[in-house]
Amino acid sequence: MADGDAPGRGVKIAPSILAADFARLGEELAAIEAAGADLVHIDVMDGHYVPNITIGPAVVKALRPHTDLAFDVHLMISPVDPYLADFAEAGADIITVHPEAGPHIHSTLQKIRGMGKKAGVSLNPGTPAKMLDYLMDSVDLILVMTVNPGFGGQSFIHSQIDKIAAIRNRIDKSGRDILLEVDGGVNPETAALARDAGADVLVAGTGVFGAGRGRYQEAIDALRASA
DSSP: OOOOOOOOSSSSEBBBGGGGGGGGGGHHHHHHHHOSSEEHHHHHHHSSSSBBOOOOOOHHHHHHHHGGSEEEEEOOOOSOOGGGHHHHTTTOOOOEOOOOOOOOOHHHHHHHHHHOOOOEEEOOSOOOOGGGTTTTOOOOEEEEEEEEESHHHHHHTTTTTHHHHHHHHHHHHTTTOEEEESSOOOOOOHHHHHHHOOOOOEEEEEHHHHTTTTTTTHHHHHHHHHH
């Protein structure tokens, strides 16, 4: 089982299954793995924290046998703590939460790591980088949302580039191996901007699955080349 690590500083591509064909999710996972994806990004939405509803732990569990890629599970739900164990047991390798989903982000991150999973924290466009100042020892991944969470297909918010760079600086100063992930409006043009600012992992939903079946490798290769 892959553990979610992204060795070295080469950019990693994490297709988001939010844009996949939900009627064929198992096949879609096999297709992106064959196409060279590095992680599988799974967006979990509850219709409360964000204005959309997607999938739960039962679907994550059902998908786990279909790929050896690490599951990068992004929980856009509130409250989040009651569901951590369910997603851990379902096969998540990385569990990412929002500080606003609380009530106590530091405690939540400790719980995730206590389950033997990698802990991520996600910053919405309006959440400042400085909120990470007392969390750097507790995170394995930092996700910068370059769109407002809730729906795929949105346009990249360019003001987040400065935030990505600021977080890259914090990571480098920490001396820890923390992945810096960017999610939202990622295409070959914005992938280059995100990578130049210091991103390690690029999440792409429409940017990969929107290419159409049979062209996933072409889309992933284009993102990787541009970054």
